[in-house]
Amino acid sequence: MAKYDNSFTDELRQRLSLVDVISRRVPLTKKGQNYWGCCPFHNEKTPSFSVSEEKGFYHCFGCGEHGDIISFVMKSENLDFKNAIKELADMAGMKLPEIKQKSKQQLEAEENYVKITESASKIYQDLLYQDIGKHALEYIKKRGFSDEMIKKYCIGYAPKNNIISSKFSNININKLTSTGLVRIGEYGPYDFFRDKLMFPIFNAHNQIVAFSGRSLDGSEPKYINTPDTELFHKRQTIFGFNFAREFIHKQNRSIIVEGQIDAIQMQNHGFGETVAPLGTALTEDHIAILCKSNRNITFCFDGDNAGQKAAMRACLLVLPFLRDNSEIKFAFVTGGKDPDEILKNSGESAMHKIIDSATPLIDFLWDNVNKNYLINTPGGRAQAEKFLKDCTSKITDKIFQNEIEQEYNQRKFNQWHKWKQQKYTPNIELPDIDSMTLNVIKSIVQKYPELSEKYLEFLSSLNISFDDNVQDTNLSLIDAEKYIVSFKLQRYIKSLQSEKQEILKKALENNISDPSVLQEIEDKLKEAHDKLETLLDMNNK
Numbered sequence: 395m396a397k398y399d400n401s402f403t404d405e406l407r408q409r410l411s412l413v414d415v416i417s418r419r420v421p422l423t424k425k426g427q428n429y430w431g432c433c434p435f436h437n438e439k440t441p442s443f444s445v446s447e448e449k450g451f452y453h454c455f456g457c458g459e460h461g462d463i464i465s466f467v468m469k470s471e472n473l474d475f476k477n478a479i480k481e482l483a484d485m486a487g488m489k490l491p492e493i494k495q496k497s498k499q500q501l502e503a504e505e506n507y508v509k510i511t512e513s514a515s516k517i518y519q520d521l522l523y524q525d526i527g528k529h530a531l532e533y534i535k536k537r538g539f540s541d542e543m544i545k546k547y548c549i550g551y552a553p554k555n556n557i558i559s560s561k562f563s564n565i566n567i568n569k570l571t572s573t574g575l576v577r578i579g580e581y582g583p584y585d586f587f588r589d590k591l592m593f594p595i596f597n598a599h600n601q602i603v604a605f606s607g608r609s610l611d612g613s614e615p616k617y618i619n620t621p622d623t624e625l626f627h628k629r630q631t632i633f634g635f636n637f638a639r640e641f642i643h644k645q646n647r648s649i650i651v652e653g654q655i656d657a658i659q660m661q662n663h664g665f666g667e668t669v670a671p672l673g674t675a676l677t678e679d680h681i682a683i684l685c686k687s688n689r690n691i692t693f694c695f696d697g698d699n700a701g702q703k704a705a706m707r708a709c710l711l712v713l714p715f716l717r718d719n720s721e722i723k724f725a726f727v728t729g730g731k732d733p734d735e736i737l738k739n740s741g742e743s744a745m746h747k748i749i750d751s752a753t754p755l756i757d758f759l760w761d762n763v764n765k766n767y768l769i770n771t772p773g774g775r776a777q778a779e780k781f782l783k784d785c786t787s788k789i790t791d792k793i794f795q796n797e798i799e800q801e802y803n804q805r806k807f808n809q810w811h812k813w814k815q816q817k818y819t820p821n822i823e824l825p826d827i828d829s830m831t832l833n834v835i836k837s838i839v840q841k842y843p844e845l846s847e848k849y850l851e852f853l854s855s856l857n858i859s860f861d862d863n864v865q866d867t868n869l870s871l872i873d874a875e876k877y878i879v880s881f882k883l884q885r886y887i888k889s890l891q892s893e894k895q896e897i898l899k900k901a902l903e904n905n906i907s908d909p910s911v912l913q914e915i916e917d918k919l920k921e922a923h924d925k926l927e928t929l930l931d932m933n934n935k
């Protein structure tokens with residue numbers, strides 16, 4: 395029988411969920427660890443057909459049918475192996491490779507490749523402990539790496555000179571370049587990695603197939619990786635996965651951090667299930683690989699804007715993988731730190747706190763929608779609703795999708811429409827804006843939703859309801875924006891004035907008797923005040 399390259403069928407299994415494929419023919423329900431349904435291979439009324447996503451097998455306790463994703467398609471659709479693979483490849487959106495068995499030459503080439511990358515790694519590891527690698531060793535030690543960790547992760551140093559191309563000059567140049575370690579330039583072969591701290595990247599069989607090199611002189615990019623080769627595909631490789639796999643099973647979850655050093659430090663501080671993508675971008679393939687073990691992922695990002703954005707990206711990527719038993723969470727490390735620093739400065743317990751208090755996906759999505767849309771306007775709510783609908787439609791498990799939509803409907807009713815009730819209990823403290831201004835602002839928000847979005851933060855800080863219908867303003871878009879900006883500035887000056895009083899009050903309480911200090915405060919405030927007045931004037935022109 396013709397055989398496909400194992401790596402292709404492996405990838406098919408990796409990309410496709412057995413439960414998804416079987417659900418197309420047989421309704422399944424989850425009970426315990428497995429899914430159950432009525433066997434498609436014999437006639438029955440009570441389900442005895444069990445599917446294990448984790449193990450990748452189905453088994454019927456009634457008739458004894460048993461197999462994996464490929465045999466299921468073959469048997470249930472009466473297809474031969476070749477056509478079953480074709481159908482599965484279609485589902486996975488993958489192109490069918492030519493049927494071929496790995497030739498002897500190919501196997502030999504792969505063996506040679508690994509021989510080269512592994513001996514290169516040995517050379518790098520030796521150099522780290524020699525004079526030439528002193529600064530690299532200093533750096534990695536400063537990052538809290540023990541000799542033991544350096545050895546475990548096979549960390550090394552690639553010097554500036556072309557060590558690999560010269561040491562391996564007796565090896566066929568095509569073989570050398572196939573590993574990505576050596577390139578051919580105008581003046582002959584040269585090393586791809588130079589003056590880099592070297593982190594090897596392992597394949598599923600624990601062989602070194604590529605490297606990630608960190609720059610040591612502060613030059614950007616911080617990391618460069620081996621370019622894609624026959625045996626290394628960046629989009630499908632997760633850093634640290636070979637070490638983490640066992641723990642991902644044991645802990646029944648994986649943690650994804652942003653950096654490779656973070657992943658190593660986490661693994662060595664009680665979070666063995668931690669991995670990192672190579673480079674910055676997380677891919678669907680990464681998530682598919684992790685979801686093969688279980689569908690419980692905690693993402694750990696920086697708390698800054700970039701981190702929030704990356705988290706949202708991850709959230710959208712992970713939605714199609716969501717099942718009713720998945721636990722997807724988002725943790726944020728705040729204060730401009732990364733997990734590595736948290737562990738070093740505050741210890742494992744601080745990190746546990748961060749991971750344990752991670753936000754579940756359903757809340758993360760909800761919070762983001764509320765932050766990003768102007769919920770107290772009908773337009774903003776409509777946009778938010780569309781976005782939420784887009785997100786939930788990505789969930790493939792229909793029953794679960796329905797449950798989540800209902801949950802969000804509940805929240806919309808309770809939280810978004812609550813302010814409607816507030817209208818009947820007017821708050822006498824708010825607004826401290828005269829009614830004419832209030833009307834103009836409201837009419838601007840209704841007439842120009844784009845301005846509402848632009849000044850979302852400011853408008854929501856006013857704490858006023860935008861729901862009631864007001865008379866249309868006859869301001870043009872430009873004048874409307876001018877109006878909002880000048881109103882914003884007026885409010886700001888007002889707050890500055892009250893702040894000034896506060897500061898002066900404090901200064902007096904603290905018994906500042908030096909009149910020059912008081913004068914200085916007065917001058918500084920006046921300066922700020924004048925600047926704002928000028929801005930205001932400019933705006934009114």
Ligand SMILES: [Zn+2]
Pocket residue numbers: 433434435436443454455456457458459
């Ligand atoms: Zn059966």
